[in-house]
């Protein structure tokens with residue numbers, strides 16, 4: 117991680133409400149315990165997933181669930197941002213520049229984004245828009261889109277997380293054993309989404325990653341990532 121002892125600023129970019137927790141909720145809880153500041157940007161409102169409510173009503177319910185889940189994990193409500201794109205029809209160009217503006221406000225040290233080969237279309241679109249925005253944000257260019265960079269900043273770590281499809285070659289693992297129950301508790305706040313079947317899948321994935329990549333240790337749960345960028349491994 118970055119060598120400064122100051123609190124890090126962590127940004128998670130999620131295609132749908134709850135992807136942040138599924139992909140890296142344990143890591144988010146770990147960052148919060150370390151005193152790091154955690155921000156989340158939700159790209160879509162997630163309303164396509166439900167048949168039982170009218171879309172407007174369901175959008176409100178999903179937002180309330182997301183705020184409750186965030187509070188449960190320990191996130192500050194003012195650190196949660198909603199772009200309100202429609203699932204399955206993300207406007208990538210609009211999203212890229214909305215992300216650019218927010219990234220310039222947040223000035224993160226570390227970013228978590230979905231991986232490029234996730235099985236869900238919205239995750240792949242979010243990956244592309246997020247990675248472009250992250251690469252553009254610290255630059256003095258792109259002033260014409262409404263935001264500028266007053267003070268230079270650098271995003272030193274970018275990690276890609278897994279949700280609907282496992283990473284083929286993950287190369288970074290976070291031991292989240294101590295934070296697993298908090299992650300599951302927060303996920304259960306997404307009441308319209310939470311089922312025993314899904315919880316089993318999330319626990320199972322973290323158990324698999326822990327068992328396969330924590331040699332010699334029993335009962336470890338891990339989140340797996342692909343490193344997209346890391347600055348200064350040796351210092």
Ligand SMILES: [Zn+2]
Pocket residue numbers: 131132135236238239279
């Ligand atoms: Zn999703």
